[in-house]
Every structure is written in C-alpha cells, then in structure tokens.
Amino acid sequence: MRNVEKAFVVRHGARHAFSGDRRKTVLHDVNLEVRRGEVIGLLGPNGVGKTTLLKMMATLTLPDAGSIEIEGIDTKKNPILARSRIGFCGSDDRSFYFRLTARENLRFFGALAGLQGRQLQRRIEETLEEVSLHDAIDRRFGEFSSGMRQRMTVARALLSDPDVVFFDEPTRAVDPLHADEIRRMIRSDLVESRGKTVVLATNVLEEAWSICDRVAVVSNGTIAAVAPPSELASLQPFTSIDATPIELFKALTACG
Amino acid sequence: MVSQTLSKTGAIFVRDARCALSYPAYFHSQWVAIFVEVTIAYYLSMIVAPSSSFGANGQTGSYFTFLVVSFAFVTFQNNAMLSFAESIREGQTTGTLEAVLATPTSLSLIVLATGLWSFTLTLGRVVFYFFLALFFGLNLHHMNWATAGVFLILTIVSVSPIGVLAAAATMVFKKTGPLAFSVNSATSLFGGVYLPLTKLPLALQAIGWMLPITHALNGFRAAVYGASLWDLRVEVVWMLGLTAVLMPASLYLFARTVHRGRHDGSLGQY
Numbered sequence: 450m451r452n453v454e455k456a457f458v459v460r461h462g463a464r465h466a467f468s469g470d471r472r473k474t475v476l477h478d479v480n481l482e483v484r485r486g487e488v489i490g491l492l493g494p495n496g497v498g499k500t501t502l503l504k505m506m507a508t509l510t511l512p513d514a515g516s517i518e519i520e521g522i523d524t525k526k527n528p529i530l531a532r533s534r535i536g537f538c539g540s541d542d543r544s545f546y547f548r549l550t551a552r553e554n555l556r557f558f559g560a561l562a563g564l565q566g567r568q569l570q571r572r573i574e575e576t577l578e579e580v581s582l583h584d585a586i587d588r589r590f591g592e593f594s595s596g597m598r599q600r601m602t603v604a605r606a607l608l609s610d611p612d613v614v615f616f617d618e619p620t621r622a623v624d625p626l627h628a629d630e631i632r633r634m635i636r637s638d639l640v641e642s643r644g645k646t647v648v649l650a651t652n653v654l655e656e657a658w659s660i661c662d663r664v665a666v667v668s669n670g671t672i673a674a675v676a677p678p679s680e681l682a683s684l685q686p687f688t689s690i691d692a693t694p695i696e697l698f699k700a701l702t703a704c705g
Numbered sequence: 706m707v708s709q710t711l712s713k714t715g716a717i718f719v720r721d722a723r724c725a726l727s728y729p730a731y732f733h734s735q736w737v738a739i740f741v742e743v744t745i746a747y748y749l750s751m752i753v754a755p756s757s758s759f760g761a762n763g764q765t766g767s768y769f770t771f772l773v774v775s776f777a778f779v780t781f782q783n784n785a786m787l788s789f790a791e792s793i794r795e796g797q798t799t800g801t802l803e804a805v806l807a808t809p810t811s812l813s814l815i816v817l818a819t820g821l822w823s824f825t826l827t828l829g830r831v832v833f834y835f836f837l838a839l840f841f842g843l844n845l846h847h848m849n850w851a852t853a854g855v856f857l858i859l860t861i862v863s864v865s866p867i868g869v870l871a872a873a874a875t876m877v878f879k880k881t882g883p884l885a886f887s888v889n890s891a892t893s894l895f896g897g898v899y900l901p902l903t904k905l906p907l908a909l910q911a912i913g914w915m916l917p918i919t920h921a922l923n924g925f926r927a928a929v930y931g932a933s934l935w936d937l938r939v940e941v942v943w944m945l946g947l948t949a950v951l952m953p954a955s956l957y958l959f960a961r962t963v964h965r966g967r968h969d970g971s972l973g974q975y
Contacts, residue, residue, distance in 0.1 A: 501970065507807055511967045533809040541973065544800030546720060548727035553720075560716030561808035563709055605804070 453479040453515035490657035491650040493667035499650035503615045507537040538606035540617040542598035547591035562609035576604040595622040616649045636660040714818045721822035746772035747841040758901040761927035774926050775898040777834035782918045785868035786885040788823035790875040803973045847931035856924035863917035863944045866951035876962035
C-alpha cells in the first residue's frame with residue numbers, strides 16, 4: 450500500500466444535505482507493506498479509519514490517491530483477480546440472507562467465490578467446523594445469535610481458502626470462549642499451519658498483542674507506527690507508558 | 706470460465722428462489738391475484754364490444770383477449786423494474802451487496818442474473834393467466850406459437866435493461882419506489898395496456914412507440930391472431946435495436962453507480 454489517501458463527503462443532516470456537505474480526509478499518506486505469512490494488526494479507536502483501510506484493501510472502497518497491491522496485483526486495475534486471492538470478513542454480521550440456512554448462505558457465497566460441486570460442499574463443512582457452527586449448518590441464519598452471525602462472517606471469508614484474509618473486528622459480539630477459538634484459529638491454523646497472510650483490524654489491545662506478528666497503530670488518519678507488539682511499547686513516544694492496557698491503548702492511538 | 710459463469714448464475718437463481726419460496730403465503734397469494742385480474746378483465750370485456758382496434762392481423766378482437774395479454778405481459782416489465790432494484794436495495798440495507806461485491810464476480814453477471822428468478826416466475830404467471838383465461842373463453846385457436854415464443858424471449862431481453870437502470874437508480878437514490886412508479890405508470894398510459902395505442906393523440910403514440918413493452922404487447926397480441934414473425938418484423942427489429950442500445954448503456958450506468966459507491970464508500974449505506 451503506497452501513499453494511500455481517502456476523503457469522504459460528510460453530510461450534515463437531511464435538510465442541509467447538499468449545502469452543508471464538505472469533504473473530510475479520513476486517511477492520508479498511508480504506507481504499509483504486509484509480509485507474506487504474517488498477522489498484522491490495525492489498532493486504533495473507533496472511527497479512525499481501520500475499516501476504510503481494510504475495505505480499500507478488499508477493493509470495496511477506492512482510494513483517492515495511491516495504490517494497493519495484493520500478491521503483486523494492482524487492486525484498482527484488476528479488482529476481480531485481486532478478489533480471487535482475498536477473503537473479507539466484514540464487521541456487519543447481518544450480511545447474509547436471513548431466510549436461508551447457514552449451508553445455503555455459504556453455498557451461495559462459495560459459488561460466487563468460484564467454488565463448485567464437491568469442493569464447495571467440502572469447504573462449507575470444513576469452515577463451519579472451524580468456527581464451531583457445524584451443528585447449526587441447516588438452521589436459518591435469522592435464528593442465529595450475534596456471536597454465531599459473526600462466526601458465519603469468518604466462515605465465509607475462509608470459504609475459498611484465500612491467500613490473504615482481512616478481518617474487521619472478527620471477535621466483536623462473540624463470547625470469550627469462541628473469541629479465543631477464533632484467535633487461535635487465525636494464529637495457529639491460518640498463519641502458522643497454512644501460511645496465510647492476515648490483516649486484522651481491532652480495537653482490542655489484548656487481541657492485537659496475542660495474535661499479531663506486527664501491529665500498525667492507526668491514528669490521526671495515518672499509520673503512526675508499525676512494530677511487533679513486544680517492541681511497540683518501547684518505541685517513542687510510548688516509552689514513558691506504564692503498560693496497563695488502557696493507558697497503553699490511549700498512548701498508542703493518541704500518537705501521530 | 707463458462708461453467709463458473711453458469712454456476713454463479715445458478716447460485717443467484719437458487720438464492721432468489723429459496724428466499725421467495727420461504728414466504729409461502731405471499732408466494733401463493735399472487736396466483737389468487739391473477740384469478741381476480743382475469744375475472745375483472747372478463748367482466749370489463751362484457752361492456753366493451755369487440756373491435757378491430759382490439760384485434761390484429763386484420764381480425765376483430767375481443768377486449769378480453771386484449772386485456773389478458775396486457776395484464777400478463779406488463780408484469781414482465783413491472784417485475785423487471787422491481788426485482789432488480791429491490792434486490793440491490795435489500796443488499797444495501799442488509800450488507801449482502803458488499804459481501805457479493807467482495808467476490809470475484811463481474812458486475813454484469815451480478816445484476817443480470819438477479820432478474821432470472823423473477824422472469825421465470827413471471828413466465829409461470831403468464832402461463833397461468835392464459836390457462837385461467839381459457840376457462841373464461843379466451844380463444845387461442847389461431848395462435849402462432851413460434852411467434853409467441855420469440856416475443857416472449859424478446860420481451861424478457863428488452864425489458865431487462867430497464868430493470869438494470871432501476872437498479873442503477875437504486876444504487877444512487879437508495880430508494881426503489883419513485884422510478885418504478887413513474888415507469889410503470891407511463892407504461893400503462895403510453896404502452897397500450899388498457900387501450901389500443903391508436904386511440905391516443907399522435908404525440909402520445911410516438912412516446913408509446915418508443916417503449917419496448919408496446920411492441921411486446923403488439924407482437925404477442927398479433928401472435929394470438931396468427932401473425933408470423935415476418936408480419937411483425939418492424940416490432941422485432943425495434944425491440945432488438947432498442948436492446949442493443951439500452952443493454953450496454955444500462956450495464957455501463959450500473960457499473961458507474963457501483964464505482965461511485967466504491968468511491969464515496971456508500972455501497973453499504975442506507
């Protein structure tokens with residue numbers, strides 16, 4: 450990702466939707482190189498641009514300037530090819546068809562990802578097993594709890610066995626037990642066993658610390674620092690921080 | 706490549722079919738509505754005398770046949786307007802649109818395949834219209850089935866771009882209603898749905914003549930009275946020409962609206 454910039458139109462209510470509009474820069478001068486086979490965390494508070502950054506990497510949002518390459522593929526010039534290499538686990542846990550079962554939903558998204566026949570059936574079974582939803586395979590998505598829905602978004606992202614997976618707060622609304630399972634699956638199964646590359650947006654410091662090889666601190670619309678978790682607290686301007694999680698989070702995300 | 710395209714198209718068709726059939730009461734009620742419409746057409750035709758204006762191919766026709774063809778065929782356009790746009794709208798509000806656009810699937814396939822279930826269902830509805838109408842005295846003895854089949858396909862192909870345009874409008878305006886209402890009202894007035902186009906002033910006839918549904922209705926009505934494709938060559942050429950212009954234009958516009966959504970981050974906004 451080189452020199453990426455992004456601004457959005459900010460609308461001020463319905464009555465003055467046009468007269469009061471202005472562009473607000475969300476991200477600027479973003480440069481980030483993700484190494485193959487690592488988990489890199491995007492850490493920052495709500496509204497700092499982590500999701501926008503992930504969506505730009507996943508070709509869902511276009512940068513105003515700069516370029517993004519995935520496995521050597523320019524996402525702007527060849528988005529469909531880039532999408533065939535990535536899995537996107539968004540933070541919207543409603544993004545399924547509520548009247549369809551887990552199997553039917555994944556069959557649909559799997560087919561759009563290019564899977565067919567037995568391979569598709571096998572991957573549906575495997576991914577639902579990975580997120581502990583196999584017992585609910587023939588239940589309607591609408592009957593799922595928030596945590597189960599979130600785990601379905603993880604299953605969908607892994608369906609096509611992509612080289613690169615983007616996770617946007619994958620443990621949001623998930624109970625601690627299943628959240629721990631998802632983290633272990635990302636760290637042990639996806640990265641250490643299968644060599645996948647993972648970009649994880651989170652605002653949970655412990656999550657970033659426990660599974661990321663490196664953490665990119667997103668602050669003031671740019672990436673303020675990138676380092677392994679163990680080194681991050683010792684970098685300027687964080688050296689003075691007595692590393693309690695909340696203080697460290699405040700210090701990390703206030704820099705830039 | 707071809708097998709993947711077919712597989713993706715099939716997946717979209719199955720999704721839409723399963724979603725529609727998961728509302729059984731709503732699904733079954735549409736067949737009751739057809740019965741009501743055919744009954745209305747029957748009793749309306751009793752107060753309107755047969756006329757050459759209602760017929761085709763040099764024959765006098767009944768108002769009943771005229772209305773049944775209208776009611777049955779205009780649903781292709783109404784469904785095109787609604788199904789494409791509503792699918793996009795539902796995807797915006799639930800977030801499934803973003804999830805679909807994150808897959809390596811072309812935009813044209815995503816939008817065009819969305820109409821497949823709706824058109825299949827409409828085809829079933831048209832058959833049911835005619836089946837019921839037979840009991841009310843619809844005469845299909847002179848029907849040129851080949852011409853009817855060709856016009857059925859031409860109707861689907863020529864109204865699809867209108868559906869894609871409705872989907873493009875929904876991408877921008879985040880609402881399905883106004884455009885669909887305007888087009889459907891215009892169709893009823895200018896397309897010769899309730900009365901023959903020849904009864905309208907010339908200026909309005911010209912507007913009607915430009916609409917694909919006008920030619921679809923003319924063609925199918927003429928097929929009921931035995932007209933051949935050669936007799937209807939003007940209709941065929943116009944519908945093909947219109948499709949050749951509107952299809953790429955509508956797909957381009959839809960792609961532009963998605964591009965705009967990607968640019969301003971509004972794909973998932975509602």
